[in-house]
Amino acid sequence: MKTKVFITDDHYMVIExxxxxxQNEKEIEWMGHASNAESCLAYLQTHQPxxxxxxxxxxxxxxIDLCKIVKEKYPQVFVVGLSTFNQQSFxxxxxxxxxSGYVLKNATQQELMEAISTVAKGKTYLSDEAAFAxxxxxxxxxxxxxRREKEVLELIAEGLTNIEIAEKxxxxxxxxxxxxxxxxxxxxxxxxxxxVRTAMQLQLI
Amino acid sequence: MKTKVFITDDHYMVIExxxxxxQNEKEIEWMGHASNAESCLAYLQTHQPxxxxxxxxxxxxxxIDLCKIVKEKYPQVFVVGLSTFNQQSFxxxxxxxxxSGYVLKNATQQELMEAISTVAKGKTYLSDEAAFAxxxxxxxxxxxxxRREKEVLELIAEGLTNIEIAEKxxxxxxxxxxxxxxxxxxxxxxxxxxxVRTAMQLQLI
DNA sequence: CCGGCCATCCCTGAAAAATGGGATATTTAT
DNA sequence: ATAAATATCCCATTTTTCAGGGATGGCCGG
Numbered sequence: 133m134k135t136k137v138f139i140t141d142d143h144y145m146v147i148e149x150x151x152x153x154x155q156n157e158k159e160i161e162w163m164g165h166a167s168n169a170e171s172c173l174a175y176l177q178t179h180q181p182x183x184x185x186x187x188x189x190x191x192x193x194x195x196i197d198l199c200k201i202v203k204e205k206y207p208q209v210f211v212v213g214l215s216t217f218n219q220q221s222f223x224x225x226x227x228x229x230x231x232s233g234y235v236l237k238n239a240t241q242q243e244l245m246e247a248i249s250t251v252a253k254g255k256t257y258l259s260d261e262a263a264f265a266x267x268x269x270x271x272x273x274x275x276x277x278x279r280r281e282k283e284v285l286e287l288i289a290e291g292l293t294n295i296e297i298a299e300k301x302x303x304x305x306x307x308x309x310x311x312x313x314x315x316x317x318x319x320x321x322x323x324x325x326x327x328v329r330t331a332m333q334l335q336l337i
Numbered sequence: 338m339k340t341k342v343f344i345t346d347d348h349y350m351v352i353e354x355x356x357x358x359x360q361n362e363k364e365i366e367w368m369g370h371a372s373n374a375e376s377c378l379a380y381l382q383t384h385q386p387x388x389x390x391x392x393x394x395x396x397x398x399x400x401i402d403l404c405k406i407v408k409e410k411y412p413q414v415f416v417v418g419l420s421t422f423n424q425q426s427f428x429x430x431x432x433x434x435x436x437s438g439y440v441l442k443n444a445t446q447q448e449l450m451e452a453i454s455t456v457a458k459g460k461t462y463l464s465d466e467a468a469f470a471x472x473x474x475x476x477x478x479x480x481x482x483x484r485r486e487k488e489v490l491e492l493i494a495e496g497l498t499n500i501e502i503a504e505k506x507x508x509x510x511x512x513x514x515x516x517x518x519x520x521x522x523x524x525x526x527x528x529x530x531x532x533v534r535t536a537m538q539l540q541l542i
Numbered sequence: 543c544c545g546g547c548c549a550t551c552c553c554t555g556a557a558a559a560a561t562g563g564g565a566t567a568t569t570t571a572t
Numbered sequence: 573a574t575a576a577a578t579a580t581c582c583c584a585t586t587t588t589t590c591a592g593g594g595a596t597g598g599c600c601g602g
Contacts, residue, residue, distance in 0.1 A: 142443055143351070143354075143421065143442040143443045144354070144442070144443045144444060144445060145350075145351050145354035145355055145358070145442045145443070145444070146348070146350050146351055146354055146442065147354065148353075148354035148355075148357050148358050148446075149348075149349070149350035149351055149352065149353035149354025149355070149356075149357065150350055150353070150354070151354075151357065152353050152354065152356065152357035153350070153353050167443070189421075216348065216394075236348075237348040237349070237350045237351065238347055238348045238349045238350070238372065239349060239350070240349060241353075278577085278578060278579085279578090280578075280579065280580095281578095288530050289530055289531065289533075289534040290530075290531060290534070291526055291527050291528050291530050291531025291532075291534070293528070293557090293558065293559090294558075294559075295558090303579080303580070303581090304580075304581055304582085306580085306581050306582055306583085307579070307580050307581060307582095309559080309560090310579085310580080310581080311579085312559080312560085313560080313561080313562090316560080321496055322496050322560090323496050323498070323529075323559080323560075323588085324528075324529055324530045324533075324559075324560090325493050325494055325495075325496050325529045325530070325532075325533050326494065326495055326496025327496075327530075328494075328529075328530050328533040328534050328537075329494040329495070329496075329533050329537065329542065332533075332534065332537045332538075333537075337534070483547090483548065483549080484548095485548075485549060485550095486548095486549095498587085498588070498589095499588075499589085500588095508549080508550065508551085509550075509551055509552085511550085511551055511552055511553085512549070512550050512551060512552095514589085514590090515549085515550080515551080515552095516549085516550095517589080517590090518589095518590075518591075518592095521589095521590080521591095527590085528558085528559095528589075528590080529588095529589075
């Protein structure tokens with residue numbers, strides 16, 4: 133029984149790399165790829181892979197959100213998160229959203245195969261680095277911000293005023309103001325400048 | 338005459354992807370890879386590729402610094418920068434340090450081949466996205482800021498107000514305000530939030 | 543020596559953000 | 573089911589920023 137594998141990643145070279153790593157594996161059936169969250173969801177309406185390898189950082193909807201949706205709609209599909217070295221901070225979010233495993237993009241073929249076969253059995257696979265990062269992070273540095281707050285944060289960083297943000301998100305500027313206040317509190321910053329700086333340092337933007 | 342290609346990237350999957358993309362190309366001789374700057378330099382002591390595909394973001398020495406060293410020691414080697422979508426701000430630094438080309442990691446095989454063959458002839462190749470980003474940055478952007486302006490910029494990013502900055506630098510807050518205004522003009526940003534974001538993206542902070 | 547750049551200082555008025563309250567519906571989690 | 577979290581809205585005051593001006597002395601390179 134082959135394991136049906138699908139991949140969602142916005143980097144063509146990574147897709148190609150994984151395909152190359154898996155193409156000679158007898159236990160793997162390569163189903164194809166999507167380069168963004170929307171394509172992935174569209175694909176899932178008509179196909180059912182066993183395992184999805186999913187990049188965390190994609191333009192548009194992130195892998196973290198995509199993972200959540202996928203697990204809600206298709207709980208039988210196992211998700212393996214993929215990320216680069218300096219995005220380890222998102223590992224726990226990915227796992228919270230139902231991912232079954234996590235490998236870094238510099239994983240070897242052995243690691244990748246082990247991850248796929250492990251999660252295909254319904255178990256959890258974490259690469260050594262990922263497991264390490266999971267332990268290390270979770271410290272107080274990284275504030276837990278809500279989806280909405282993140283949207284607001286990004287628009288603030290783009291230089292929009294509260295009113296412009298309000299128009300963009302179809303909410304009142306007073307609401308934007310509240311989100312902004314909460315962001316300042318959560319990041320323990322005293323104004324917009326340090327808020328943006330801190331958020332960027334934590335790679336949240 | 339085959340083009341000898343070497344790659345330096347810390348992501349095994351990207352290496353594998355590129356290898357897969359190039360393996361059937363008759364004009365390409367795959368020399369191997371390094372996963373960090375040090376290995377790359379060690380390799381170059383005994384081998385001479387025509388083209389090095391080089392990731393920008395690597396643990397330890399960055400591709401930007403590596404590029405500089407490589408071009409100083411081996412000016413006949415052509416370097417092609419590789420990066421993801423959200424690192425476009427480093428393109429110009431890479432080009433300043435002697436890179437001959439730049440492609441994003443979601444490039445197609447055609448783009449990659451075109452890049453390699455173009456730079457192997459000593460010409461410059463920029464992917465459309467890279468060229469676009471470069472124009473955007475070089476023309477109005479990458480502001481030349483003075484020492485004092487940079488000091489002020491850093492303190493702004495730390496969240497200090499004009500008055501606090503003034504006290505710290507022993508100048509009047511009106512002066513700080515002028516520096517701030519000039520920074521906004523030079524960065525073509527409309528407020529502090531986008532100023533900080535832009536400055537961080539350009540790694541000026 | 544002079545012109546340009548830099549750093550410094552000042553003014554004003556409008557716009558926006560920060561601060562610190564309070565309040566309610568909806569979702570999510572336990 | 574109930575508590576917690578989230579998203580929403582409102583107000584009033586103070587501080588800060590934004591966007592125009594203009595002005596002075598110092599320093600460096602042509």
